[in-house]
Amino acid sequence: xxxxxxxxxxxxxxxxxxxxxxxxxxxxxxxxxxxxxxxxxxxxxxxxxxxxxxxxxxxxxxxxxxxxxxxxxxxxxxxxxxxxxxxxxxxxxxxxxxxxxxxxxxxxxxxxxxxxxxxxxxxxxxxxxxxxxxxxxxxxxxxxxxxxxxxxxxxxxxxxxxxxxxxxxxxxxxxxxxxxxxxxxxxx
Amino acid sequence: xxxxxxxxxxxxxxxxxxxxxxxxxxxxxxxxxxxxxxxxxxxxxxxxxxxxxxxxxxxxxxxxxxxxxxxxxxxxxxxxxxxxxxxxxxxxxxxxxxxxxxxxxxxxxxxxxxxxxxxxxxxxxxxxxxxxxxxxxxxxxxxxxxxxxxxxxxxxxxxxxxxxxxxxxxxxxxxxxxxxxxxxxxxxxxxxxxxxxxxxxxxxxxxxxxxxxxxxxxxxxxxxxxxxxxxxxxxxxxxxxxxxxxxxxxxxxxxxxxxxxxxxxxxxxxxxxxxxxxxxxxxxxxxxxxxxxxxxxxxxxxxxxxxxxxxxxxxxxxxxxxxxxxxxxxxxxxxxxxxxxxxxxxxxxxxxxxxxxxxxxxxxxxxxxxxxxxxxxxxxxxxxxxxxxxxxxxxxxxxxxxxxxxxxxxxxxxxxxxxxxxxxxxxxxxxxxxxxxxxxxxxxxxxxxxxxxxxxxxxxxxxxx
Numbered sequence: 259x260x261x262x263x264x265x266x267x268x269x270x271x272x273x274x275x276x277x278x279x280x281x282x283x284x285x286x287x288x289x290x291x292x293x294x295x296x297x298x299x300x301x302x303x304x305x306x307x308x309x310x311x312x313x314x315x316x317x318x319x320x321x322x323x324x325x326x327x328x329x330x331x332x333x334x335x336x337x338x339x340x341x342x343x344x345x346x347x348x349x350x351x352x353x354x355x356x357x358x359x360x361x362x363x364x365x366x367x368x369x370x371x372x373x374x375x376x377x378x379x380x381x382x383x384x385x386x387x388x389x390x391x392x393x394x395x396x397x398x399x400x401x402x403x404x405x406x407x408x409x410x411x412x413x414x415x416x417x418x419x420x421x422x423x424x425x426x427x428x429x430x431x432x433x434x435x436x437x438x439x440x441x442x443x444x445x446x
Numbered sequence: 447x448x449x450x451x452x453x454x455x456x457x458x459x460x461x462x463x464x465x466x467x468x469x470x471x472x473x474x475x476x477x478x479x480x481x482x483x484x485x486x487x488x489x490x491x492x493x494x495x496x497x498x499x500x501x502x503x504x505x506x507x508x509x510x511x512x513x514x515x516x517x518x519x520x521x522x523x524x525x526x527x528x529x530x531x532x533x534x535x536x537x538x539x540x541x542x543x544x545x546x547x548x549x550x551x552x553x554x555x556x557x558x559x560x561x562x563x564x565x566x567x568x569x570x571x572x573x574x575x576x577x578x579x580x581x582x583x584x585x586x587x588x589x590x591x592x593x594x595x596x597x598x599x600x601x602x603x604x605x606x607x608x609x610x611x612x613x614x615x616x617x618x619x620x621x622x623x624x625x626x627x628x629x630x631x632x633x634x635x636x637x638x639x640x641x642x643x644x645x646x647x648x649x650x651x652x653x654x655x656x657x658x659x660x661x662x663x664x665x666x667x668x669x670x671x672x673x674x675x676x677x678x679x680x681x682x683x684x685x686x687x688x689x690x691x692x693x694x695x696x697x698x699x700x701x702x703x704x705x706x707x708x709x710x711x712x713x714x715x716x717x718x719x720x721x722x723x724x725x726x727x728x729x730x731x732x733x734x735x736x737x738x739x740x741x742x743x744x745x746x747x748x749x750x751x752x753x754x755x756x757x758x759x760x761x762x763x764x765x766x767x768x769x770x771x772x773x774x775x776x777x778x779x780x781x782x783x784x785x786x787x788x789x790x791x792x793x794x795x796x797x798x799x800x801x802x803x804x805x806x807x808x809x810x811x812x813x814x815x816x817x818x819x820x821x822x823x824x825x826x827x828x829x830x831x832x833x834x835x836x837x838x839x840x841x842x843x844x845x846x847x848x849x850x851x852x853x854x855x856x857x858x859x860x861x862x863x864x865x866x867x868x869x870x871x872x873x874x875x876x877x878x879x880x881x882x883x884x885x886x887x888x889x890x891x892x893x894x895x896x897x898x899x900x901x902x903x904x905x906x907x908x909x910x911x
Contacts (some may be wrong), residue, residue, distance in 0.1 A: 276475070276478075276479045279474075279478065279479075280471065280475075283470075283471050283474065287466045287470065287471070288463030288464060288465075288466055289461060289462070289463050291463065291464040291465065291466045291467065292459075292462045292463055292464040295464050301467060302467075304467055305467035305469075305470055305473075308466075308467065308470055309470060309473050309474055309477065312474045312478075313474065313477055313478065314839065316478050318838065318839045318840060320840075321835055321838050321839060321840055322838065323783075325783070333838055336784070336837055336838060337837070337838065337839070340837055340839075369451045370451060370455075371451065372451070372454065372455050372458060373454070377458065377459060377462050380455070380458070380459065381459075381462070381464070399452055399455060399456060400456060400459070402456075
């Protein structure tokens with residue numbers, strides 16, 4: 259079986275070669291910046307979290323197991339998400355921010371339609387969600403975590419995670435509507 | 447609920463990129479490689495030294511004698527490499543940082559590795575105390591401390607690996623059969639061997655071994671079944687190592703969690719830990735809450751080294767006894783892919799065999815024979831290293847000794863090849879099969895799991911007439 263480029267890179271990463279790590283950084287830092295910015299709003303914090311993530315990768319590359327193409331990216335993403343969560347938790351009263359609003363669920367079954375929205379604008383919308391909503395939304399959508407898992411990760415109740423997600427969804431629907439309206443307004 | 451929009455959004459954003467914060471790489475580089483700057487990168491070494499290898503070969507051609515010595519040195523190097531690969535870091539393949547007790551020869555390796563190791567452990571310690579910013583500091587200072595060690599390791603290894611490359615170049619030329627022949631020279635040549643060649647060779651082996659292991663590891667990790675690749679690439683001896691481990695090792699699988707003894711974890715083990723919030727086991731259990739878990743135990747093929755005394759009874763028959771050393775290694779992987787408990791068990795046995803040999807062919811210095819006999823083994827030491835991995839990060843690592851070590855009885859039969867090196871001393875290799883009588887209280891090893899199994903013995907035999 260031929261070794262993939264990814265595997266060869268990992269080999270060099272294991273030897274802690276600077277060139278290999280630079281290559282890794284070059285190839286993945288853009289995507290990881292995106293992953294991290296989903297969770298962490300402040301640009302400076304994104305810098306710090308990413309730096310910590312790469313240091314963590316550097317140290318625990320031994321624990322990486324290759325499982326086919328893309329597994330390196332998945333591994334790096336997981337580390338970055340973990341570091342981001344760590345950062346969010348450290349930053350303060352995360353728990354209270356999530357739990358505090360016990361508003362009843364808004365009966366809103368409409369689903370957000372991102373089809374025609376440019377990716378940068380999607381990103382803006384996600385970023386503009388309140389911290390707690392955003393974290394739950396990200397974990398559920400992009401990290402494919404169940405509400406049970408999210409509850410475990412964030413130390414909140416399971417139904418709290420579900421309702422957070424629900425509300426994030428509602429907010430996004432609203433934001434998309436606003437976005438489309440403003441676009442329309444531009445044309446008129 | 448319709449999840450289509452979720453999938454759409456996910457795939458849409460999958461390879462999205464954002465602008466990387468400015469100066470991020472410089473900061474990371476500063477943190478990780480700041481003291482590495484004057485060092486050339488180890489990855490380039492093979493090329494550099496390949497040129498050197500050519501030169502060396504020419505030089506060798508000049509003097510037959512020095513070539514002879516060199517071959518002796520090389521043979522010694524291979525044998526040592528082989529021995530060390532076998533005895534030492536077989537479970538380095540698992541990427542644990544556990545370190546076997548080192549003897550004098552491994553001192554060198556220890557020196558260069560220990561800082562790394564301790565650093566890594568302190569690193570993971572720090573990581574488990576995630577919450578506090580203090581821990582973060584430890585983590586960071588850890589990095590800077592690591593660099594000098596890293597540098598030392600790199601430069602050292604540069605020289606050695608480089609040299610070793612030369613030798614490998616030369617080694618690759620002789621045919622596989624010849625490499626066996628070379629081995630025979632080890633014992634002959636080990637004393638008079640050319641110092642300048644031999645000294646560095648011996649010293650650099652530990653480092654090289656580790657590196658080799660790392661390379662081999664890649665192969666293990668993802669395709670335990672396909673060994674063809676390692677076969678054609680490596681020298682005769684090394685390929686046997688990988689071939690063995692991959693094809694003959696025993697694997698046990700259980701649903702749920704298990705300890706290395708092969709028993710399912712009992713409720714107490716699982717729940718007594720949940721009181722402590724930072725406990726790594728709890729972390730694993732939590733992380734795996736809603737996922738199917740399974741445990742795999744893999745036993746590696748036992749490899750035995752022996753010193754045996756042999757007494758000829760007539761032309762064809764002979765009896766032998768001696769002293770054997772066997773190392774059994776097993777690994778446990780319990781949990782899911784990202785969150786799991788990893789256990790590495792190593793048990794060392796010293797045994798006394800009684801063998802009867804029947805010589806089938808005898809040609810010059812070469813003897814082919816079949817052998818059968820019995821073996822009593824006593825485990826002299828054993829240890830289990832347990833590593834907790836949560837989200838692909840090592841959370842905790844602990845090592846404990848195995849206490850209960852009953853005697854182990856077995857019978858075996860094998861086909862043997864022996865090559866007489868000098869008058870009354872020969873070296874032998876015996877691939878064979880053995881049956882180990884089950885001992886319930888013994889540690890869970892391949893002996894227990896697969897009482898009937900293949901093994902491989904190497905050794906030195908002294909003939910008594």
